[in-house]
Amino acid sequence: MKMLVWGILTLALGSVARADILFLDVNFSINELKVAADAARTRGEKLHVFPRRTPEQERTMDVQWRLTQNLQQKMLACLQLGKGGCEKLSADHEAASKKMKLLAAGITPLGAAELKKIFAEVVARGLPVSTIVISGHSGGFDYSGLFGSFNVDDVKSAVAENPAVLPPVRAVLLWGCYSGTLNALYNRWKKNFPSVQVFAGYETRSPLGIRETGARFLRSFLAAEPRLRVARTVGEAHRIFRAVDLVADLDGTALVGDFYLTYEEADSVANMLARCRQFPVPLMEKYRCYAQGEAGCEHPPADHLGPLRDFYTFLQVNRHCADLVKDKYPDMPTPESLIRLIYLDNVKENFARQHGAEFPAYNRLNAAVGLPAGLNAESFIGSTHRRDLDLMNLQLSLLSGRGLRDGTIVDDPRYEAVVRVITVSQSLYMLVQALPMNGGNEPCVPFSWVERGAAEPDKCNFSLLLQEPWPAVLLPSINAIGENWRLIRHTLRVNPLLLNTDLPAVVPGFRDYSVKSLEEGLKKLRSYPDRTANENELIVKYEGWLTELAAFDDAAAADRWVRDARLVIAHLEARAAELTAAPDMEMSIRNLNLQRDSYLARVRALGRPNVQRVARLR
Amino acid sequence: MRALTAALLALAFAPCVGAKPIIPLLPPSLTPETAPRAAAPGLVKRSKRVKALHAAGLDTDLAAFDELDRDLLVYAAASKTPAELAAKYPALDPAKLKSLQAQLRVAR
Numbered sequence: 001m002k003m004l005v006w007g008i009l010t011l012a013l014g015s016v017a018r019a020d021i022l023f024l025d026v027n028f029s030i031n032e033l034k035v036a037a038d039a040a041r042t043r044g045e046k047l048h049v050f051p052r053r054t055p056e057q058e059r060t061m062d063v064q065w066r067l068t069q070n071l072q073q074k075m076l077a078c079l080q081l082g083k084g085g086c087e088k089l090s091a092d093h094e095a096a097s098k099k100m101k102l103l104a105a106g107i108t109p110l111g112a113a114e115l116k117k118i119f120a121e122v123v124a125r126g127l128p129v130s131t132i133v134i135s136g137h138s139g140g141f142d143y144s145g146l147f148g149s150f151n152v153d154d155v156k157s158a159v160a161e162n163p164a165v166l167p168p169v170r171a172v173l174l175w176g177c178y179s180g181t182l183n184a185l186y187n188r189w190k191k192n193f194p195s196v197q198v199f200a201g202y203e204t205r206s207p208l209g210i211r212e213t214g215a216r217f218l219r220s221f222l223a224a225e226p227r228l229r230v231a232r233t234v235g236e237a238h239r240i241f242r243a244v245d246l247v248a249d250l251d252g253t254a255l256v257g258d259f260y261l262t263y264e265e266a267d268s269v270a271n272m273l274a275r276c277r278q279f280p281v282p283l284m285e286k287y288r289c290y291a292q293g294e295a296g297c298e299h300p301p302a303d304h305l306g307p308l309r310d311f312y313t314f315l316q317v318n319r320h321c322a323d324l325v326k327d328k329y330p331d332m333p334t335p336e337s338l339i340r341l342i343y344l345d346n347v348k349e350n351f352a353r354q355h356g357a358e359f360p361a362y363n364r365l366n367a368a369v370g371l372p373a374g375l376n377a378e379s380f381i382g383s384t385h386r387r388d389l390d391l392m393n394l395q396l397s398l399l400s401g402r403g404l405r406d407g408t409i410v411d412d413p414r415y416e417a418v419v420r421v422i423t424v425s426q427s428l429y430m431l432v433q434a435l436p437m438n439g440g441n442e443p444c445v446p447f448s449w450v451e452r453g454a455a456e457p458d459k460c461n462f463s464l465l466l467q468e469p470w471p472a473v474l475l476p477s478i479n480a481i482g483e484n485w486r487l488i489r490h491t492l493r494v495n496p497l498l499l500n501t502d503l504p505a506v507v508p509g510f511r512d513y514s515v516k517s518l519e520e521g522l523k524k525l526r527s528y529p530d531r532t533a534n535e536n537e538l539i540v541k542y543e544g545w546l547t548e549l550a551a552f553d554d555a556a557a558a559d560r561w562v563r564d565a566r567l568v569i570a571h572l573e574a575r576a577a578e579l580t581a582a583p584d585m586e587m588s589i590r591n592l593n594l595q596r597d598s599y600l601a602r603v604r605a606l607g608r609p610n611v612q613r614v615a616r617l618r
Numbered sequence: 619m620r621a622l623t624a625a626l627l628a629l630a631f632a633p634c635v636g637a638k639p640i641i642p643l644l645p646p647s648l649t650p651e652t653a654p655r656a657a658a659p660g661l662v663k664r665s666k667r668v669k670a671l672h673a674a675g676l677d678t679d680l681a682a683f684d685e686l687d688r689d690l691l692v693y694a695a696a697s698k699t700p701a702e703l704a705a706k707y708p709a710l711d712p713a714k715l716k717s718l719q720a721q722l723r724v725a726r
Contacts, residue, residue, distance in 0.1 A: 203665075204663065247665075248665040248666050248668070248669035249665075249666050249669075251663055251665050251666075252665075262665060263665035263666075263668060263669055264664065264665055264668040264669075304686075309684070309686055312685060312686050313684055313685040313686065316664055316685040316686075316689070317685065319664060335661060335689075336660070336661050339661065339686065339689070342686070446660070447660040447661050447693060448693075448697065450690070451690075
């Protein structure tokens with residue numbers, strides 16, 4: 001049957017007399033561009049690159065881009081030494097980055113409207129585009145980077161306006177993270193562009209555009225693609241696909257006709273979807289049972305066998321389902337997470353062995369905020385998962401009574417200790433739950449901890465958080481939390497409607513708005529000729545709130561926040577620079593940059609002019 | 619368990635119902651070390667694992683291994699010395715194990 005379907009499919013694959021490659025370069029993937037140019041020459045085709053840039057612009061950007069990378073590396077090396085004096089390098093790097101962005105600003109960015117223009121041009125010039133390459137940061141359906149952003153719907157709209165662009169297109173290569181999941185290739189691309197015979201991408205994270213690996217994969221795939229389209233059987237197509245350079249290492253995938261190809265298997269989309277429809281609900285329920293430590297699932301089995309292990313097998317063999325069933329089972333674990341739960345006993349043993357010496361410090365912190373000895377670190381050792389959950393519930397409940405809900409915690413002289421307990425506990429919980437990640441993409445419990453006697457340290461920050469005094473790198477966080485609570489207290493008292501504002505970013509605005517609204521309220525209340533007792537009480541309350549607001553030193557708070565945020569920004573940039581040296585860190589770097597940009601935006605919003613303006617208002 | 623952690627974090631992020639998180643409690647990037655991390659072996663992606671085991675000629679030998687067993691074998695191959703690996707898996711051909719280690723060393 002597979003053969004028959006494949007035969008019908010391949011008979012339909014015609015060839016065109018002339019063919020060109022259209023490269024939509026969203027993030028200056030210069031290495032990929034070069035191999036695409038080579039491939040076009042080899043295939044006797046032309047390469048059309050958008051956004052359009054002159055050779056001179058490309059050379060200039062290439063030089064600037066390499067300079068920026070070089071400075072980043074030097075800055076990193078300087079930071080590694082930890083001896084300071086990296087300011088000039090940091091400034092040079094910042095200047096180089098800015099210059100790179102300025103150079104990019106001279107290029108028309110790719111976006112929905114620009115795509116329509118590009119496709120219109122392709123049609124008008126009669127360019128027989130047979131292959132489209134899209135390269136950039138991606139979450140699967142969207143593409144972004146230095147040169148703009150767009151998503152699959154934008155491509156669809158552009159094609160709808162210029163339908164003549166589509167018939168010659170035989171392949172669409174999606175060089176971005178998660179672009180090659182079955183869900184992305186089939187549901188988002190194939191269904192929208194059914195006439196395209198080959199789609200390809202990455203099932204997981206893609207390498208950075210600056211790395212050679214993505215370019216190698218592209219070069220090899222472009223060379224294999226014509227053979228892939230005329231393969232006579234699924235087996236032949238799979239052999240061709242498996243021979244593509246780095247296809248296994250990079251989790252490359254392809255959708256050829258109605259067949260989905262990964263390194264380890266090739267099957268029809270119908271079959272693969274059917275496997276997802278047979279999702280083992282009982283195993284998922286059993287997983288939830290163990291994850292929640294419910295009755296009968298108090299702790300994963302000591303022999304590491306049973307339904308959790310069966311579920312692990314399903315998840316590994318059917319990893320294409322993850323993207324398809326995530327809406328229905330948002331708590332579905334990844335294999336990386338599940339294996340740590342299966343080996344929770346080993347993880348906890350490693351935790352106790354590596355961190356046992358720090359338990360007294362943790363216990364002292366607990367005692368400082370009046371938590372019972374039953375919540376000391378030792379209580380988590382040798383306990384069941386159920387027991388750990390009970391302890392966490394208890395701690396949650398006790399901390400809830402410390403004025404966290406109404407922000408009055410900041411009036412408590414122990415509030416900094418409470419912050420520390422919460423922060424350290426966060427780390428402890430990640431450790432005793434064997435969570436693979438620390439917040440975003442940072443590793444927390446290392447994979448090696450699934451075995452007993454692991455030597456590798458974790459990255460959960462437990463040791464760091466227990467240091468006295470609190471390490472400088474953490475101060476921005478703890479101070480920010482303090483400011484947060486302080487503001488929440490005022491917000492609660494003054495105007496609960498403001499709870500959904502981004503308070504640190506609008507400290508001056510927050511104060512202005514509150515004062516204005518309170519004064520308006522007062523004016524209105526005072527204008528009533530026959531005020532009720534409640535209204536009179538409200539007037540007194542409003543006046544009190546106004547006095548309180550006047551006393552709140554929001555300029556100083558903003559100054560403190562800006563100072564702390566600058567430390568955070570420097571750290572985020574250093575961390576992003578560090579990660580460029582590690583493989584598979586594109587998403588992490590992107591997240592770091594997003595965090596940095598968010599801080600930068602808020603620093604700008606809280607810059608000196610604003611602070612001074614508020615000071616004058618007072 | 620995770621829901622509980624999330625609840626605790628939500629409490630710390632936003633002590634009031636309706637408030638959105640303002641500043642992460644502990645930004646994940648605020649880790650103390652600044653040195654680039656050596657790529658510590660972790661759970662090897664299935665494609666790469668299948669390729670490496672196949673190239674090492676271990677497919678038949680591992681018929682009784684389930685997915686998790688295979689992952690642990692590949693992890694051990696990536697993180698242990700040849701002698702340690704052979705000692706951990708005495709039933710497997712040391713030459714094939716060595717070949718597996720060589721496969722896993724192929725740089726991305």
